Each structure stands twice: as C-alpha cells, then as structure tokens.
Amino acid sequence: MTVTGDAPMLLAVDVGTSALKAVVYTAAGQTLAVATQRYAYATPQPGWAEGDPEAWWAAFCAATQALRAQGLRLDQLTAIAFTGQMHSAVLLDAGHTALSPTILWLDRRAHVETELLQQRYQLPPYQLNSTYTLPKLLWLRRHRPDVLERTAAILWPKDYLRFRLSGLLATDLTECGGAALLDWPTQTWALDRLAFVGLDASVLPPILPADAIIASPRPALAAELGLNPAAGILTGVGDVAALITGAPPRPGRVVCSLGSSSMVFMALAPGQRAQDRADRLYIYPFLPPYRLAGGVSSTTGAALSWMHQQFFGQQSPEVSFTQAAEKALAVEPGAEGLIFLPYLAGERSPYWSDEIRGGFYGLRLSHEPRHLARAVMEGVAFSLRHLLDIYAEMGLPVTELALAGGGANTPGLAQIIADACGHDAAIYTAEETVTRALYALCQQALGQEEMAVALERTFGPPRWVRRRPPLAPAYAAAYAAYRRFSAFAAQEAAPDHVPPPSPFPEQQK
Known part of the structure; x- marks a missing residue:
C-alpha cells in the first residue's frame, strides 16, 4: 500500500x-x-x-x-x-x-x-x-x-x-x-x-x-x-484497555468478551456510585472517561474447547467444534437435569479462588456426550448470570447484554446466554484490538474529540439475539441448581488458613 x-x-x-x-x-x-x-x-x-x-x-x-x-x-x-x-x-x-x-x-x-x-x-x-x-x-x-x-x-x-x-x-x-x-x-x-x-x-x-x-x-x-x-x-x-474495544461501553449494558476466559464489565454513568462489599466484582477507575464495574470468569471458552476435545475430539469420523455445538443445541434447555460448573482452572469472579474445581452434577445412564456439551454451554451462560445477579445487588440495573470476542461466534451460545440471562444480546464481531483504544486516546490527547466519541465510531452495527421468554422457567430451575452446587464447590475450596512461612528465608530457623 x-x-x-x-x-x-x-x-x-x-x-x-x-x-x-x-x-x-x-x-x-x-x-x-x-x-x-x-x-x-x-x-x-x-x-x-x-x-x-x-x-x-x-x-x-x-x-x-x-x-x-x-x-x-x-x-x-x-x-x-x-x-x-x-x-x-x-x-x-x-x-x-x-x-x-x-x-x-x-x-x-x-x-x-x-x-x-x-x-x-x-x-x-x-x-x-x-x-x-x-x-x-x-x-x-x-x-x-x-x-x-x-x-x-x-x-x-x-x-x-x-x-x-x-x-x-x-x-x-x-x-x-x-x-x-x-x-x-x-x-x-x-x-x-x-x-x-x-x-x-x-x-x-x-x-x-x-x-x-x-x-x-x-x-x-x-x-x-x-x-x-x-x-x-x-x-x-496498559492492555486492560482492550476491555473497551469489544463493544461500546454504556451504562446499563453488561459487556462480556468471550475468550478462553471472559471479561465482564458495565460502564457506570457519570457520578454513579456502586460497590460490591463482598469484593466479588470491582470498580475499575483507571480508564477515563470510563469507570467500569467488572470481573473475570476464568475458563468459559476454555471449557467449551475442553468439552469438544474430551467428548467429540476422539470420535471417528472427527466431529468439528461447530458440529459438537449443534449436537448440544438439539438437547432441550436444562440438559435433562445435568449441571456443569465451569471452574476448570479455579475461578476469579465471584470466588477468586485457585482451589475451586468444576464438574458435572446429575449424571444419569441416559446422558450422552450431547447432553454434557449442552450442560457445558449452559454452565458458561450461568457463570455470566451469576455476575448479573451481583450487579443487581450493587444497585446497577442491567438493561442489555453485549457479547464480543471469538466465543460470541460459537453456534447457539449467544442464544443460550440471552435465554439463560433473560436479556437481549447485541453481538459485536469486529476484531477486538487494544490499538483501537489507543487511537481514541490519541484523538483525545490531540484535542480532536472525546475518547468515548472516537471509540464509538470504530464499531459497526451489532447483530441482535432476542431472548425467548417461554424458556425462562426451564432456565430458572437449572440456574437455581447451578447456584446450589456452585456454593457447595466454593465451600469445599475454602482455605484452611495455615499460617504462612516467614517472608524471608534467612529469618527461618
């Protein structure tokens, strides 16, 4: 060029x-x-x-x-x-x-x-x-x-x-x-x-x-x-600015950037105050003009990849990731009573624990790999809904979801998230790159326009996925079970509070 x-x-x-x-x-x-x-x-x-x-x-x-x-x-x-x-x-x-x-x-x-x-x-x-x-x-x-x-x-x-x-x-x-x-x-x-x-x-x-x-x-x-x-x-x-390049930040909109892990945040309105006293979510104040209330789900996309590899990757003929997702979508919401906790490498929000572990609950002889795949997809959605509940506790009403990142293109996942969370979802498929945030920052530094205005121009129009209200009861029942088993897993992972060693080896006798 x-x-x-x-x-x-x-x-x-x-x-x-x-x-x-x-x-x-x-x-x-x-x-x-x-x-x-x-x-x-x-x-x-x-x-x-x-x-x-x-x-x-x-x-x-x-x-x-x-x-x-x-x-x-x-x-x-x-x-x-x-x-x-x-x-x-x-x-x-x-x-x-x-x-x-x-x-x-x-x-x-x-x-x-x-x-x-x-x-x-x-x-x-x-x-x-x-x-x-x-x-x-x-x-x-x-x-x-x-x-x-x-x-x-x-x-x-x-x-x-x-x-x-x-x-x-x-x-x-x-x-x-x-x-x-x-x-x-x-x-x-x-x-x-x-x-x-x-x-x-x-x-x-x-x-x-x-x-x-x-x-x-x-x-x-x-x-x-x-x-x-x-x-x-x-x-x-720092590259935390990539947070704001997945979808336009707006008050009331929860942005979920679906990668191997998922960044989740909501932009606060000017002057809006919020705090999670349990420190499950945090207020990130270092990206003016945005103040972000957010957290991280550790192994969302990683859980989907694990599901494909473990349940379908060894089959002959080979089953692609898309085909595996399509098999999962053929299962009714609730995965016939099967619940999955996506804590395959510990969990950050809301537990901030390296020791918590994932797993399935409710396995029966009738369950097939497609049921397990469906449960994994729903577990990813429920991990997001768990964070939405915390926003509500903080007095931050959620009006819509915005999904970005590679995981947003997983067949059917956006629909499951919209249905499980009870909110319409705007899907942004443009490449997430932190350099777009730098472009907007430069525009502001040069006095050309406000950073938020410059950043908004870099996004194309989203594709919308609408929630399906008739499915709400099935998802509500499955989510209630998810929360029970999630709380149990967190309790099992609680530390024993063993006194730590001396900070400096030379002080140890």
Whole structure:
C-alpha cells in the first residue's frame, strides 16, 4: 500500500507477551497499515515465564521498518502511543539498562509470596494475585536479592518502549493498579509495600495521565527510524484497555468478551456510585472517561474447547467444534437435569479462588456426550448470570447484554446466554484490538474529540439475539441448581488458613 498526502497519522503500538503489533491510523480511524513482529519468551522451569525487553525494542524498530516498507510516511506522524502486557516489571540498573530477564505476568513462581502479602495487607483479590508485580518483587527479595540491589528504576513493557524512544521515565494508573503497588483510594504509590520488598521510593516513576502528551522521539532515533521528531508521545495505557474495544461501553449494558476466559464489565454513568462489599466484582477507575464495574470468569471458552476435545475430539469420523455445538443445541434447555460448573482452572469472579474445581452434577445412564456439551454451554451462560445477579445487588440495573470476542461466534451460545440471562444480546464481531483504544486516546490527547466519541465510531452495527421468554422457567430451575452446587464447590475450596512461612528465608530457623 502506498500512502500519500499529509493527513495526520497516529501510530499505536501493542507490546504483547509473544508479539508486538504496530498499527497506523488516519485521524478518521481508518487503518492504513499493520506490522507484527514475533519473539519468544523462556520457560526455564515449570510455571516460570521470562521475557527479554531488548527483544521488544528490536521488534519495535523492525515494525517501523516494515511500515516504511509498505510506503508509510512515518515522518508525518502526529502522535505515538504504546500499550502492552501488564504486571511484567522491567527493572533498570543505574545506567537504565534492563536487568534481564523480566519475569512475565503469566509466571506463577510467586504463589507463596502472594499468600504472604495477602496475609500482611488483606487486599481485595482483584488488587493482588500471583500475576501481579509485587509478589514477583518479593520473590526476588527472597531468592535473588542481588537483582533488587541493582535496581534503580521500575517500568512496565509499554513504559520501557516509550523510555527507549523518548528518554522519559513515567507510567500511568493502569500499570500501578496492575502492579499491586497502588493505594486505590488515593491513587498514589503504596510506598509501604515497596519498602516491604526492600526497595526505595526513588525507583518508582511519576504517574501521569494516560492521554497526556509527555515527550517526543529523541532526534537521533527519529532519524534512524524515520519518525517525525515532533510527534507527540502519550503516556499510554496498559492492555486492560482492550476491555473497551469489544463493544461500546454504556451504562446499563453488561459487556462480556468471550475468550478462553471472559471479561465482564458495565460502564457506570457519570457520578454513579456502586460497590460490591463482598469484593466479588470491582470498580475499575483507571480508564477515563470510563469507570467500569467488572470481573473475570476464568475458563468459559476454555471449557467449551475442553468439552469438544474430551467428548467429540476422539470420535471417528472427527466431529468439528461447530458440529459438537449443534449436537448440544438439539438437547432441550436444562440438559435433562445435568449441571456443569465451569471452574476448570479455579475461578476469579465471584470466588477468586485457585482451589475451586468444576464438574458435572446429575449424571444419569441416559446422558450422552450431547447432553454434557449442552450442560457445558449452559454452565458458561450461568457463570455470566451469576455476575448479573451481583450487579443487581450493587444497585446497577442491567438493561442489555453485549457479547464480543471469538466465543460470541460459537453456534447457539449467544442464544443460550440471552435465554439463560433473560436479556437481549447485541453481538459485536469486529476484531477486538487494544490499538483501537489507543487511537481514541490519541484523538483525545490531540484535542480532536472525546475518547468515548472516537471509540464509538470504530464499531459497526451489532447483530441482535432476542431472548425467548417461554424458556425462562426451564432456565430458572437449572440456574437455581447451578447456584446450589456452585456454593457447595466454593465451600469445599475454602482455605484452611495455615499460617504462612516467614517472608524471608534467612529469618527461618
């Protein structure tokens, strides 16, 4: 593609776990070009995952070269914004060189440290879990104190790329919240937690608004990469911003992004106050102008894939995923008394438990694989309805559902969700990509339009699935059974409250 003319262009960069994507947008939101560069991460031990920040920077440089090879005039860019994987702290030494390797978000080595921190600080589960930065810093304090002794600054992946490009150390609130280093009420650094892991406050960067234009490319790098040296570089935002790219956020609308796990949220109206005192759902305040009440269901799409593989994947001739779903749809609602709990890898909302387990209840000799498949699909729908009940308890009326992500295209699943939850569902099939949120953020930063207005324009019209009221009694009975068995599973998974070990091995006798 050859691009000519002097129309403003916006460069949105997403540094992911295994690939970097760079997208160039026009001011109207049209995608001009995309470049993707892949890289590997290491798994030196089971449960470990480590990345190389230098590989991310090399991928960014290669992506700019690939965009220029497509005919893009990057010297005409108006703004540049970064996003990326969260929780993965990049530790820098006194010369601001990355202390590789970086422990990535999906690394689970710090599960003991997570328990130690939770015992000490009693944080809500959405503010602290083993994917977050703080437990990994405590792991380093206990097992690799030499690394922390050399640490002079902490950034996160998108901040690291912005630093390499501009020389400015900074971050935004999404990263602070995802690090478990933020005091949520004051939205300032929780310095007592940092001190607990043995680091000084000087290692933390300033917290700046996500839409602030805070720098420009270093002139030498701009010349090397073919960038406009006057382009404004935004603070940027963590990839949690992908939440708002599945469907347009609106008060009263619950958006469910159906992937291997499912993100569920509702945008609050301006000035609207809400709280779940049981901490099953949380209020996420770090994506202005949106305040999101939401949570995560851990293994929704993963449960569907498991169902296909276990019940149909070994059959001959092979049964496709679509065919398996169609067999399930031939079973009446309620799956002839069969209930499925989709907790195949623990559950986040509403239980926030790594120990809770899924399973079937009500199996009979007459049940066939199609009944089990139907129960799995209904279990996924009921996990969403459970969260809708919590919204009601919080005083947040639900008026409609919006479904997005790959799971929204599973044959019949949207209809089951609409029927089981008792709400019409708007289906959005456009690709979810966090770079669309960056485009909208850039438009706001440049003073062109409000972020919400720019984001809304990036969505096409939805396809509607209408609920079928005559099926409500059957689903109500099945859902009541689901809730009973769900409560039983949660009770069985309750911790025994064994006192944790000492935070630091050298203190153990």
